[in-house]
Amino acid sequence: MNTTWLLTGLIALVAAPVLGGLLAGFDRILTARMQGRVGPPLFQPFYDVFKLFEKRGVSVSHFQNFYIVCFVLFTAFATGLFFAGQDLLLVVFALTAGGVFLVLGAFSPNSPYSTIGAERELLQMLAYEPMLLIAVMGLYLVAGTAIGPTPAAPAVLDTGKATTILACPPGDTNRLSASNQAASVSSAPVPASNTVASNSTVAAGCGATPCCQEAGLPACGTPASKTRAQADRNFKVATILHNARQGGMGWRMLLNLSGIFLGFLFILTIKLRKSPFDLSTSHHGHQEVVKGLTTEFSGKTLAWIEIGHWYENILLMGFVWLFFSGLHPAVAAALVAAVYFLEILVDNASARLKWQTMVKAAWIVTLVLGVSNLLFLFYFNR
Amino acid sequence: MGARTIIPFGPQHPVLPEPIHLDLVLEDEKVVEAIPSIGFIHRGLERLAEKKDIHEMAYVSERICGICSFTHGMGYCTAIEAVMKIDVPERGHYLRMIWSEMSRIHSHLLWAGLLADGFGFENLFMQSWRLRERILDLIEETTGGRVIFGSCKIGGSRRDIADDVMARLLKELASLEKDCHAITDTFMEDSTVAKRTRGVGVIAPDDAxxxxxxxxxxxASGVASDSRSLGYALYPELSFAPIVEKDGDCWARTAVRVREIYQSFDLIRQCAAKMKPGPVDVKVSGNPSGEYWARLEQPRGEVIYYVKGNGTKNLERYRVRTPTFANVPPLVHMLKNIDLADVPVIVLTIDPCISCTER
Amino acid sequence: MSFFKKSPWLLHYDASSCNGCDIEVLACLTPVYDVERFGIVNTGNPKHADILVITGSVNEPTREVILNLYNQMPHPKVVVAVGVCAATGGIFRDTYNVLGGVDTVLPVDVYVPGCAARPEAIIDGVVKALGILETKAAALKAGAAEPAAVEGSK
Amino acid sequence: MGLGKLSFTALKGVFSKPATRRYPFEARPPIAKSRGRIHFDDGKCTYCSLCELKCPPDAIKVDRQGRVFAIDHLLCILCGACVEACQKGSLSMDAKHGEPWTEKQKLSWHTEAPPKPSGDAAPKA
Structure with a gap:
């Protein structure tokens, strides 16, 4: 991790709650408009949280608040890691750990509503976790460097423009320069110093940005073959971003991941606690388990849960960004916004389903869209 | 697993605007048994008949319940009029029917919103209540109140609807009827809604x-029973047939109410077409002596008013049998071996009005 | 600067109302009145609520429930009695099962008149309650002791 | 069957004016017949106490000798029976709703010293 990424990670730690709150504010206004009302001011989520900090709390068990601190810490940690360009798998597991702490917190007061909420949250995790991991794997296969072909027998494909190693995602111009030494040199982006300067623009483009090092790729100057093994298998966000952008994957990345992306959108509804699947707790306490998970929390603790959710939402939006990361940042940003809008629309056009339906639907989606996409990536997109 | 928990459902619960208490015995999320306990809003309204005179009792009777308030007032007046052998003028009857159908629309839209809220469809709740406000505006314009109409008195109606207001009312109702389709289509056809209502809380005709x-x-269970066909007020003059669905599940109950909304629009139009200018009330003097059962159709079902007068200005006995009271045994029957998530949906599809039930 | 004024969360309880005020309280949340404009959310959960909105008069069974709800709400909190039944018992004052208004059980901060109270009147009442809520919050901040839980005299 | 039957309505909501009446800032045009609050005009009252007789919740108390009319707005159910009973038109229904109070004002209304001691020639029904 170099300083630039460290800095982005730290900035994200501070900025994520602010952005998350704003996002929640936008969400509430849009939701209100969809329901034909005016809705609260944009900063309403902040007012709510600040008020909760002022309010006295009631806690039933001592551990309750401790668990919530852990939940927020883990969620924030996951967000920080993500924006510091670190390992995506670690991010997902840190996020899950945070979720588990939230569930523990909800279990501890022993109230029936919060217990049912906690059980439902566990079922939700059961429903979305496989798809989340598949998404990570998909991103890894497409842009996480690559599970390269064995160096001895690289498959070579004529893309029409230039000879490319098949394992590199199509359009990955980085690899063009490498194609000279296809047989012996790795499929990893080759640092400029190692490359025959036949494709100077690409080489310069890559070498000029510090992202090779940031991404934990072989440092410039080291022989590529030596560090190939560690460079090849890499779940780092930085690597994915680097490959997608520098590799100019563009829409192809999304196309290759289309099934996984759709599946991810599906579970995003669960993660964002939006309507068809807002089983464990919802934004409005009009349901059979009152507020589910958060029923027994009050005052500061509730405020922290809210902040934890903001972190989580920003992290998820960052996750969505990864799918678009091959595109121009402005396009990607617009698409992320569109995804969020879609989630709000779905929230406002569907009833809450039961957990049985949720688990079934999530797993079918995971199997049909996620796994088949993954298989496709394994066998046809090498 | 298999451990039983008891979930206290109510008296304060966000999906229940009214206090009813159900002890839900759960195994995991399956409801094994539901034990209702009521009595939270018992006020002792019937006993007020001994303290308030028969004319004041009309206002009290309206406050049995704020949702179907007009029908309560109308039922009480119908019973007293029968005892005292008062002939209400034709126009008075038509006005009463218009208001009672308007209150049916308002009640059904309100209920639709609450049901939507019960299965977590917040937008549908908001949209239903948005439309309901328009019917409330019409009610306010014609009666002066939004939920308590205060327009029924012994001997007829306290207010008349002027012709220009009536024309505006019909126009607004027509546009409202058109706008209702977006909502009712969602209730009838949306697949997430169907997932929550179809096959849930089925009750067979015999059981019902x-x-x-x-x-x-x-x-909704396929039995064509509508007290309006008994012929109180001037319902025999209007053409309508009881709305029947066959499935007996939550979806069928929704469908019946949704179709009744359109039926009520139609009945109001029929009333307006048949109404002739004339007096709306007659002068009432004397005190009731004798007893009578009046049976009316409330938005929630058949309601019975029993009055017994003894020749004084106070009634000797006033008794109301409300539809929710009759629907509680089927509710308890349906609340067995279902998911916890279905409880609000099933409870709401009987359209509980606890305030009527306990008075 | 207190944020209570900007984000009051309310809890509604129907003590023994005829539903009239109840549905008007609910109507406040819906598009035409939309109290979310002021950040008001109906939480349905006493532990999250700042304002206790009670409709209807108090009778023997609901008295316990009201006390329970009130005592579960964290400080600061205010009570708004909506409708004449909640204020005095209204037309049901004389019946055998009605104890009277909410103030027979709890300290009431705002009374909203009307039968049924109009949504506009309820909004006015809640807005008035916000000022009181803020004073209470300021007092708590300044180090005043939390008011003791209200005990029901059995 | 269909998914998202309400999405069109929802989308339409984003681009059209919300149905909300911004109440405290914009009051809606009053509806003439609206029953908001009982208005008492002391100039016309003869203290006949017919209104007291007709009031279902007994919110009105009239002292015929002392010529005092008192109404408890926290008891009044706005039925309008007193307005109908009043022969002199001193009671009327105000379309504007009553204000919230922080304290109970039990007998909240007018006391009037007898302007002309002509006795109570109250129009009794």
Whole structure:
């Protein structure tokens, strides 16, 4: 991790709650408009949280608040890691750990509503976790460097423009320069110093940005073959971003991941606690388990849960960004916004389903869209 | 697993605007048994008949329940009029029918919103209540109140609807009827809604009759029973048929109520077409002596008013049998072996009005 | 600067109302009145609520429930009695099962008149309650002791 | 069957004016017949106490000798029976709703010293 990424990670730690709150504010206004009302001011989520900090709390068990601190810490940690360009798998597991702490917190007061909420949250995790991991794997296969072909027998494909190693995602111009030494040199982006300067623009483009090092790729100057093994298998966000952008994957990345992306959108509804699947707790306490998970929390603790959710939402939006990361940042940003809008629309056009339906639907989606996409990536997109 | 937990459902619960308490015995999320306990809003209204005179009792009777308030006032007046042998003028009857159908629309839209809220469809709740406000505006314009109409008195109606207001009312109702389709289509056709209502809380026709279900609850099980066909007020003058669905599940009950909304629009139009200018009330003097049962159709089903007068200005006995009271046994019957998530949906599809039930 | 004024969360309880005020309280949340404009959310959960909105008069069974709800709400909190039944018992004052208004059980901060109270009147009442809520919050901040839980005299 | 039947309505909501009446800032045009609050005009009252007789919740108390009319707005159910009973038109229904109070004002209304001691020639029904 170099300083630039460290800095982005730290900035994200501070900025994520602010952005998350704003996002929640936008969400509430849009939701209100969809329901034909005016809705609260944009900063309403902040007012709510600040008020909760002022309010006295009631806690039933001592551990309750401790668990919530852990939940927020883990969620924030996951967000920080993500924006510091670190390992995506670690991010997902840190996020899950945070979720588990939230569930523990909800279990501890022993109230029936919060217990049912906690059980439902566990079922939700059961429903979305496989798809989340598949998404990570998909991103890894497409842009996480690559599970390269064995160096001895690289498959070579004529893309029409230039000879490319098949394992590199199509359009990955980085690899063009490498194609000279296809047989012996790795499929990893080759640092400029190692490359025959036949494709100077690409080489310069890559070498000029510090992202090779940031991404934990072989440092410039080291022989590529030596560090190939560690460079090849890499779940780092930085690597994915680097490959997608520098590799100019563009829409192809999304196309290759289309099934996984759709599946991810599906579970995003669960993660964002939006309507068809807002089983464990919802934004409005009009349901059979009152507020589910958060029923027994009050005052500061509730405020922290809210902040934890903001972190989580920003992290998820960052996750969505990864799918678009091959595109121009402005396009990607617009698409992320569109995804969020879609989630709000779905929230406002569907009833809450039961957990049985949720688990079934999530797993079918995971199997049909996620796994088949993954298989496709394994066998046809090498 | 298999450990039983008891979930206290109510008296304060966000999906229940009214206090009813159900002890839900759960195994995981399966409801094994539901034990209702009521009595939270018992006020002792019937006993007020001994303290308030018969004319004041009309206002008290309206406050049995704020949702179907007009029907309560109308039922009480119908019973007293029968005892005192008062002939209400034709126009008075038509006005009463218009208001009672308007209150049916308002009640059904309100209920639709609450049901939507019960299965977590917040937008549908908001949209239903948005439309309901328009009917409330019409009610306010014609009666002066939004939920308590205060327009029924012994001997006829306290207010008249002027012709220009009536024309505006019909126009607004027509546009409202058109706008209702977006909502009712969602209730009838949306697949997430169907997932929550179809096949949930099924009650067979025989069970429904045996357990004493009334109103939309009974009609949804395929039994064509509508107290309006008994012929109180001037309902025999209007053409309508009881709305019946066959499935007996939550979806069928929704369908009955949704179709009744359109039926009520139609009935209001029929009333307006048949109405002639004339007096709306007659002068009432004397005190009731004798007893009478009046049976009316409330939005929630058949309601019975029993009055017994002894020649004084106070009634000797006033008794109301409300539809929710009749629908509680079928409710308890349906609340067995279902998911916790279905409880609000099933409870709401009987359209509980606890305030009527306990008075 | 207190944020209570900007984000009051309310809890509604129907003590023994005829539903009239109840549905008007609910109507406040819906598009035409939309109290979310002021950040008001109906939480349905006493532990999250700042304002207790009670409709209807108090009778023997609901008295316990009201006390329970009130005592579960964290400080600061205010009570708004909506409708004449909640204020005095209204037309049901004389019946055998009605104890009277909410103030027979709890300290009431705002009374909203009307039968049924109009949504506009309820909004006015809640807005008035916000000022009181803020004073209470300021007092708590300044180090005043939390008011003791209200005990029901059995 | 269909998914998202309400999405069109929802989308339409984003681009059209919300149905909300911004109440405290914009009051809606009053509806003439609206029953908001009982208005008492002391100039016309003869203290006949017919209104007291007709009031279902007994919110009105009239002292015929002392010529005092008192109404408890926290008891009044706005039925309008007193307005109908009043022969002199001193009671009327105000379309504007009553204000919230922080304290109970039990007998909240007018006391009037007798302007002309002509006795109570109250129009009794």
């Amino acid at each position: 009759i045996a357990l004493g279900a009334v109103g939309p609850m009974l009609r």
